[in-house]
Amino acid sequence: MLSERVYQTLRAEIVHGDLWPNQPMIEAEIAERLKVSRTPVRESMQRLAADGLIVSRRRRWVVYEHTPEEIQEIYEVRAALEGQAARLAADRADEEDRAVLAGVLDADAKQRFLSGRARVEANEQFHDAVVRAAHNQRLTSELIRMRLYGFNTRVVNSYDADLLSRSWSEHEAIATAILEGRPDQAADLARRHVEHSMTIIFERS
């Protein structure tokens, strides 16, 4: 379906940062650029608006700029979900999940993360490994929705060496709690990990 393709394209452009907050999104312009009619573009707009990525202001679509308060709120929701993911992972991780989790935390990955070369990717891989071990598809998709904002990438990219190191230790602690089957502790650590990264955003700005 064209409308699906348009939606994916626009969403990627917003999250990746090609389209900036407050930038107007003009139906006809996008339609021409993507070589489709306005109809699939309109349908994509509805979905992007439901995702909270764009908003209609005075009969115009613009990329939405989240206020600091809203970013904090999103992080609080995400903290709850990452906590639940870690909890369920500690209960349910099978052999394959454990292998994946151990894999994303090996010495090689640590080097890449701490050096900053692939910090965003390594970070995502860890959180993906946890959520995957939770065996809950809905939780997975909700967490993807929460990570679907432009500001997430910026956060991890703003870490200095000290914070990268601290963040990695937290990952290790969460993984250990999961692998050793301590759901309450895993949930607590994961929640605090997200809360911690949240406070960093606001200290910096």
Added chain:
Amino acid sequence: MLSERVYQTLRAEIVHGDLWPNQPMIEAEIAERLKVSRTPVRESMQRLAADGLIVSRRRRWVVYEHTPEEIQEIYEVRAALEGQAARLAADRADEEDRAVLAGVLDADAKQRFLSGRARVEANEQFHDAVVRAAHNQRLTSELIRMRLYGFNTRVVNSYDADLLSRSWSEHEAIATAILEGRPDQAADLARRHVEHSMTIIFERS
């Protein structure tokens, strides 16, 4: 906007149970019934599909029927969010929140709930009071999304006197933890409360 009105109408019809799972939703039919053209109906379909309420099967829209596994997944997500709401409420509830929370748990409300007369409403009022005290708009809207499924209402309606009583006690315990400012305990109790109601669905079916 017509498309907004159509969306609200259809969503309400699905959640309320006027439209049944697997029932086909025909664009032209709905357009005629609601006296609008097919365009706003199409746009509503996109949003309903994003909500997971309808699904396109072989080029036709039908009301989606969640599998038991998916219902369990949704409850696990909701457990995490209600837990977080209770945690934040324990940290942040102001005088007005406390009054509301006490109000929905007074002797009169208890009577109405236990007698079964207004069980669904009283249940929603309690959870609303908690989420309101959490002072997090995003968490509120995510929780509303989670309660937006037809099966939720059916759950509370299937409670017998014993379960109603047990459920009320859990509400009281959560409220106490919030009012006395014990976030960890409030979160734990709220999460277990949702998990508990979840297990009931599956024991019954």
Added chain:
DNA sequence: TCCCACCACTGAGCATGCAATATTGCATGC
């Protein structure tokens, strides 16, 4: 009688036209 092929029909995907409305720029007056 049963099975298969073909055809008509239903309904969604997309394009486009038209109307309504908000915005912008310009002219005019104070």
Added chain:
DNA sequence: GCATGCAATATTGCATGCTCAGTGGTGGGA
């Protein structure tokens, strides 16, 4: 020089027509 009102323009909201895919029904042959 600045404010105000009007006209032109930009852009969305909605309606409708066309096309194509999937479905079901019907007729003919084994």
